[in-house]
Amino acid sequence: MIPATFTYLRAGSVDEALDLIARSGDEAKFLAGGHSLVPLMKLRLAVPEVVVDIGRLGELAYIRGEGGHISVGALTSHHDLARSSLLAGELPLLAHAASQVGDPQVRHRGTIGGSLAHADPAADLPAVMLALDAVLVTQRPSGGRSIPAAEFFRGLFECALEPDELLTEIRIPRPAAAGWSFQKFTKRAIDWAIVGVAVQGGRVALVNMGSTPLRASAVEQALAAGAPPGAAAAHAAEGTSPPTDLNGDPAYRAHLARVLAGRALAEAASRG
Amino acid sequence: MKLTVTVNGNPVSAEVEDRLLLVHFLREVAGLTATNVGCDTSSCGACTVLLDGQSVKSCTLLAAQASGREVLTAEGLAGPHGELHPVQQAFRAEHGLQCGFCTPGMVMAAVSLLAENPSPTEEEVRAGLEGNLCRCTGYHNIVRAILAASSQPAGKEQAG
Numbered sequence: 001m002i003p004a005t006f007t008y009l010r011a012g013s014v015d016e017a018l019d020l021i022a023r024s025g026d027e028a029k030f031l032a033g034g035h036s037l038v039p040l041m042k043l044r045l046a047v048p049e050v051v052v053d054i055g056r057l058g059e060l061a062y063i064r065g066e067g068g069h070i071s072v073g074a075l076t077s078h079h080d081l082a083r084s085s086l087l088a089g090e091l092p093l094l095a096h097a098a099s100q101v102g103d104p105q106v107r108h109r110g111t112i113g114g115s116l117a118h119a120d121p122a123a124d125l126p127a128v129m130l131a132l133d134a135v136l137v138t139q140r141p142s143g144g145r146s147i148p149a150a151e152f153f154r155g156l157f158e159c160a161l162e163p164d165e166l167l168t169e170i171r172i173p174r175p176a177a178a179g180w181s182f183q184k185f186t187k188r189a190i191d192w193a194i195v196g197v198a199v200q201g202g203r204v205a206l207v208n209m210g211s212t213p214l215r216a217s218a219v220e221q222a223l224a225a226g227a228p229p230g231a232a233a234a235h236a237a238e239g240t241s242p243p244t245d246l247n248g249d250p251a252y253r254a255h256l257a258r259v260l261a262g263r264a265l266a267e268a269a270s271r272g
Numbered sequence: 273m274k275l276t277v278t279v280n281g282n283p284v285s286a287e288v289e290d291r292l293l294l295v296h297f298l299r300e301v302a303g304l305t306a307t308n309v310g311c312d313t314s315s316c317g318a319c320t321v322l323l324d325g326q327s328v329k330s331c332t333l334l335a336a337q338a339s340g341r342e343v344l345t346a347e348g349l350a351g352p353h354g355e356l357h358p359v360q361q362a363f364r365a366e367h368g369l370q371c372g373f374c375t376p377g378m379v380m381a382a383v384s385l386l387a388e389n390p391s392p393t394e395e396e397v398r399a400g401l402e403g404n405l406c407r408c409t410g411y412h413n414i415v416r417a418i419l420a421a422s423s424q425p426a427g428k429e430q431a432g
Binding site for chain 2: 001002003004005006007008010031034035038039041042051053055079102103104105106108109189190
């Protein structure tokens with residue numbers, strides 16, 4: 001499979017990336033690791049006229065502890081997230097979830113920013129961002145902004161980014177409650193989750209239970225009201241609209257969500 | 273576009289289409305056909321090569337993304353006099369292949385795995401091969417081969 005023709009431009013800095021995208025029209029796309037975009041281009045589901053490669057912007061690959069939060073550069077690879085000692089100590093949910101994305105080759109190339117901007121509801125890290133209450137920091141030629149993860153994911157493969165807007169950093173508050181878990185169910189290790197559940201303290205988020213990653217609000221409310229993990233997990237599918245595909249129908253996914261939420265809450269409680 | 277990729281230590285320069293994939297650059301421009309196209313959807317790992325020392329799926333990279341960087345393919349593993357890399361030796365000794373189609377990708381994934389973790393457990397080897405499929409299902413001997421390569425001091429030194 002060969003992508004349709006396009007013009008390849010490589011940015012040497014964030015400023016140059018913003019300049020190139022602004023001059024390239026609405027059919028331009030940023031390319032980071034390329035592990036969501038290039039497959040779509042090969043299938044010709046994405047047909048950008050211009051690709052602006054930001055993959056070498058080392059200034060966007062970092063993990064730093066700052067005051068009350070951890071800052072993660074958007075170009076940090078899943079591999080580097082998974083191997084970060086800072087994250088292992090401060091945000092083990094993110095380090096562990098990143099270690100479960102795809103396979104080693106994909107983790108070497110795929111980036112956190114690319115995964116979030118792609119906004120696939122079956123991807124792992126978007127739900128993890130909801131569970132961690134992250135803030136996504138962007139830059140545009142006209143200035144930047146900070147977008148709470150809860151407002152970032154708008155629909156299937158649709159996020160809040162404008163065409164000329166670059167996700168540059170993810171800011172994650174140091175969790176107030178230590179208990180965490182990430183559970184996902186796949187048929188093969190490399191597959192997207194059929195369903196996944198991320199838990200940090202009292203926040204519970206769902207992978208692939210709707211057109212966006214979702215907070216399991218009914219579970220969170222039950223927990224807040226004092227319900228034990230098993231009883232709270234029974235609410236995991238409430239308010240969701242899981243898809244039908246080769247892997248299963250909505251009823252099967254609802255079942256998986258309840259089972260995985262039960263396991264995740266039990267594991268999180270054991271770590272709290 | 274004009275690009276130069278260092279492949280197995282040798283610079284390869286060519287004028288190519290912007291959309292050219294790295295695996296096609298390696299096979300058709302550099303003339304190195306050990307790297308196979310299997311699924312062509314980033315699933316099977318037959319096209320695995322090392323980019324600046326890390327395993328990647330060359331069907332899912334643009335050649336442009338490798339411009340100015342170092343790529344290592346199975347052809348580049350052997351020593352200057354043709355002596356096999358310890359991972360290659362171990363695949364032969366342990367019969368770590370059946371039809372052989374997945375082998376170059378398996379070997380490159382193994383080299384990357386041992387560079388990151390020179391003394392893996394069997395479980396870590398199996399997890400490290402998540403991105404590589406063998407449709408002959410010959411996984412047991414592949415895992416044995418990688419464990420054998422990891423137990424040789426030379427394999428650890430040369431894994432990178």
